[in-house]
Amino acid sequence: MPLAKKQPIQQRGRVSARELMPLLTDWRASAVGIPGYRALADRLRLLVLDGRLPVDTVLPSERTLADALQTSRTTTTSAYRLLRESGFAEGSQGAGTWTTLPRDSKLESPIWPEHLSGEADPTGANGDFSSAALEAPAELYPAYQAALAEMPRFLPGNGYVTSGLPMLRERIAERYTEAGLPTTPEQILVTNGALQALHLVLGVVMERGDRVLVEHPTYPAAAQAIRAAGGRCVPVPVEDGWDVQRMGTLIRQTGAHLAYLMVDFHNPTGDLLDEAGRRQLGAMVADTGCRVIVDETMRDLDLRTTLPAARAGRPAPDPLPMPRPLAAFAPAEHVITLGSASKTFWGGLRIGWIRASQPLIRRLALARGNEDLGGPLLEQLATAHLLENAEPIRRHRQQLLADRAIALHDALRVNLPDWTVPLPQGGLSLWCHLPEPRSSQVAAAARALGIWLTPGPRFGLDGAFEARIRMPFARPVADLVPMTEVLARAWRARGRAHTFDDDLTTV
Ligand SMILES: Cc1ncc(COP(=O)(O)O)c(C=O)c1O
Numbered sequence: 076m077p078l079a080k081k082q083p084i085q086q087r088g089r090v091s092a093r094e095l096m097p098l099l100t101d102w103r104a105s106a107v108g109i110p111g112y113r114a115l116a117d118r119l120r121l122l123v124l125d126g127r128l129p130v131d132t133v134l135p136s137e138r139t140l141a142d143a144l145q146t147s148r149t150t151t152t153s154a155y156r157l158l159r160e161s162g163f164a165e166g167s168q169g170a171g172t173w174t175t176l177p178r179d180s181k182l183e184s185p186i187w188p189e190h191l192s193g194e195a196d197p198t199g200a201n202g203d204f205s206s207a208a209l210e211a212p213a214e215l216y217p218a219y220q221a222a223l224a225e226m227p228r229f230l231p232g233n234g235y236v237t238s239g240l241p242m243l244r245e246r247i248a249e250r251y252t253e254a255g256l257p258t259t260p261e262q263i264l265v266t267n268g269a270l271q272a273l274h275l276v277l278g279v280v281m282e283r284g285d286r287v288l289v290e291h292p293t294y295p296a297a298a299q300a301i302r303a304a305g306g307r308c309v310p311v312p313v314e315d316g317w318d319v320q321r322m323g324t325l326i327r328q329t330g331a332h333l334a335y336l337m338v339d340f341h342n343p344t345g346d347l348l349d350e351a352g353r354r355q356l357g358a359m360v361a362d363t364g365c366r367v368i369v370d371e372t373m374r375d376l377d378l379r380t381t382l383p384a385a386r387a388g389r390p391a392p393d394p395l396p397m398p399r400p401l402a403a404f405a406p407a408e409h410v411i412t413l414g415s416a417s418k419t420f421w422g423g424l425r426i427g428w429i430r431a432s433q434p435l436i437r438r439l440a441l442a443r444g445n446e447d448l449g450g451p452l453l454e455q456l457a458t459a460h461l462l463e464n465a466e467p468i469r470r471h472r473q474q475l476l477a478d479r480a481i482a483l484h485d486a487l488r489v490n491l492p493d494w495t496v497p498l499p500q501g502g503l504s505l506w507c508h509l510p511e512p513r514s515s516q517v518a519a520a521a522r523a524l525g526i527w528l529t530p531g532p533r534f535g536l537d538g539a540f541e542a543r544i545r546m547p548f549a550r551p552v553a554d555l556v557p558m559t560e561v562l563a564r565a566w567r568a569r570g571r572a573h574t575f576d577d578d579l580t581t582v
Contacts, residue, residue, distance in 0.1 A: 090128065092135040092143035097537035098122055099144065101512065111146060112153035119154065120163050121515045123174050127532060133173045134164070204558055205527040207342065207503035207547035209475070211421040212468050214461060222456035235448050238440045239265025239428070240455040246462040247414065247428050255399035261433045264440055267450045269372045269415035269427035270296055273335075276368055276411055276429060277304040279442050281333055288326055288334035288365070290317075292506075292534035292543070294342045297335050297370065306333070310536050313341065317348050323359040333366050338401055340373035343506045343534055343545040345499020347379075350398040357404030368411045369401045372427075375419040375469045378501045381477035386498070391474060407432045416458050418503065419469060426450065426458045476503065482552040483559070490563040496546075505546045512541035513569045520565035526558055 102118040103111065122128035134140070137151040144151070155172050158164035166172035238244065244260035251258035266272040281287065283305030289298060291310035298308055309329045311322050317338065325331070338348035338356070348356070360367055377394055384391040402410040416426040429439060443449070461468065480498065483505060487496050495508040509517075509531075518530035531543030548555060 088129060088131065089133040090135065092139045095128075095135060095140070096143055098127055100538060100541075102144075110153075112150045112157065115144075115146075115150060115154040116157040116161075116163075119158060119174075120161070121519050123163055123176065127515075127538065128174055130174050130176055133171050136171060202525040202558075203527045204547055204550065205529045206422075207545070207549050208417060208422045209472060209503070209549045211423065212471065214464075214468055215421055215457070218457040218460040219453070221460050222453050225456055226453065229452055234452060236265075236452065236455070237444045237449040238436070239263065239450070240452060240459065243426075243455045243459040243462075244428075246459050247430070250462065250465075251400065251412075251430060254397065256403045256430075258430060259433070262430055262436055264429045264431075264436050264443065265450060265455060266427045266429060266443070267425045267447070268417060268422075269370060269413045270300070272413045272415075272427045272429045273297060273300050273368065273370070274304070275439055275443055275446070276413070276431075277301060277306065279435075279438055280366060280368075280411070281306050285333060286329045286331040288322060288329075288331045288336075289536075290336060290341065291536065292343055292531070292540055293335070293536075294337065294370070295529070295533045298536065301335065308536055310539075313346070314344060316346060317352055317356070319352065319355045319359050322356070323363055326359075326363045326365045331365060333368065334360075335368045335370065336401070337370045337373065339369075339371045339397075340376055340499070340501030342373060342502060343504050343543075345373075345378075345502035345504065345506065347377075347500045348398070348401075353398055353401050353404045356401065357410075360405045360409045366409055366411065367401065367405070368413060370413045371400065372413065372415040372418055373502045374400075374414070375465075375472070376476060376501045376503060377473060378477050378480065378499065381473045382480060382498055385474075385477040385481045391477070394470075394473070402430065408435070411435065416461070419465065419472070420458065420461050424454045424458055426454055476548065479548040479550070479552055479555060480505065483546060483548040483555045486556045486559040487546070490559040491566055503547050503549045505548060507544050507546055509542045509544060511569065513566075514541050514544045516569055517544065517562070517565045520568050521562055524561045524565060526561050526565075528562070 099115075099118055102115055119128065119134075123130065134155070135143070137155055138148055141148045141151040155164060155166070159166060159172070163175060164172050165175050241260060243265055244263040247263045247265070248258040248260045264272075266275060277300055281301075281304055285306050286309050287301050287306045289301065289308045289310055290313040292314070293308075293310070301308055309325055309331050311318070311325055322334070326334070338353065340347055356367075374397070377397060379395050380393070381391040400412060402412050412430040414428045414430065416424045429436065431439070484496055484498060487494060487505070487507070493510050496505050497508075499505065514530040515532060518528050521528055529545050531540030531545070532538050534540055534543070534545065
């Protein structure tokens with residue numbers, strides 16, 4: 076019998092008109108002086124460029140979209156045709172129209188920040204301002220040397236330490252105990268970064284279909300991890316701080332069993348929840364039975380004294396006391412803490428950890444054993460060395476970040492005077508408020524000028540935060556200031572229709 080001819084397998088995602096609607100809010104607003112179909116095509120193109128509409132997503136039919144937008148079918152048909160002509164869509168009879176990226180364009184693969192696509196120069200000489208992370212401190216290289224000198228001790232073993240190297244688990248536990256949260260090494264699981272830690276935790280404590288309370292805005296990779304694990308994000312606004320009562324109400328209304336929070340210098344706002352707020356949050360968590368994953372990745376980046384001092388040109392006074400970790404305020408089973416060496420020391424270490432009750436750590440270690448069996452030893456040894464004398468590194472980074480934040484803030488005042496840019500309490504970024512909802516458009520135009528920035532909607536659900544943009548101040552001042560000049564060019568081009576025949580490099 077002849078073999079049946081194999082059909083090519085097409086695994087395209089789909090976006091319904093209902094899902095697309097929040098992303099197309101005010102699409103006509105950019106249609107000043109241009110036909111509606113061009114404005115619609117422009118908006119769809121921006122969604123592809125910033126990744127909110129993934130490549131290979133089948134769009135709603137022209138008729139369905141026209142009905143949903145209350146526009147004519149000619150508008151949607153012409154918009155789709157324009158997308159196809161410019162390489163942002165393909166289509167076929169029967170299969171509909173799906174998103175693509177132009178092959179030979181300057182904008183090729185633009186939804187991938189360079190550090191993800193591997194195009195970035197890993198020495199840091201690139202236009203990627205999409206990640207908020209510092210270069211390595213001077214202490215890092217000697218820490219690796221010390222780690223290498225210790226390696227012979229471990230070589231007779233098989234090298235697998237699924238829960239983490241005991242001496243590193245000890246150091247991390249000591250760090251929590253010193254911060255006011257008594258912890259044993261058995262309560263720590265070392266991971267390859269906080270993001271792996273989050274994926275692991277979600278895989279163990281969350282069921283598909285569960286609702287998860289997240290701050291709005293939130294860390295995009297966390298929202299993505301929750302969705303990938305089958306969770307549904309329930310957003311709670313936090314731009315004006317944490318409203319614990321509202322969080323409790325939302326948890327009760329939605330039946331959320333889980334929350335993902337960053338109360339130690341939130342990414343992207345940089346806010347810190349004080350002890351009183353933590354006490355209230357701990358009580359609410361105990362009362363509702365909700366579990367909290369608290370991501371403390373930014374905890375060491377306290378700028379509360381260094382920033383005002385740098386603004387005033389004075390030496391920084393001693394740091395203010397940090398509130399105790401959130402887990403100190405809630406019953407043990409309710410809070411799972413994620414930590415990371417990436418911001419305090421260096422992202423290249425790829426070291427993170429989970430702090431939880433001992434039984435949960437055992438379950439997580441089992442799950443981890445099925446995944447990757449453990450992390451590299453050299454990096455764990457180096458991190459243990461760095462943790463032995465972390466305070467001077469922490470202080471130095473806080474000063475460095477404050478100086479860079481002020482330089483960026485000043486440059487923005489000069490180059491983008493109509494933006495409102497609050498100074499954060501900590502972290503690595505300015506969460507800028509734009510006077511118009513043009514974040515995606517500006518990020519796309521900046522990209523064409525060689526600068527990667529993460530537009531506001533990446534931190535929101537359903538297209539929110541189009542009037543915000545995150546500007547990390549992690550890079551040296553010599554990179555930050557010219558970046559704002561480029562950004563100002565991109566900003567000045569807003570409202571001008573980015574039609575596909577425009578040369579974006581000239582904006
Ligand atoms: C809040 C937050 N969590 C986790 C991460 C990822 O951390 P890691 O490099 O340890 O995976 C980041 C990185 O930017 C972050 O901002």
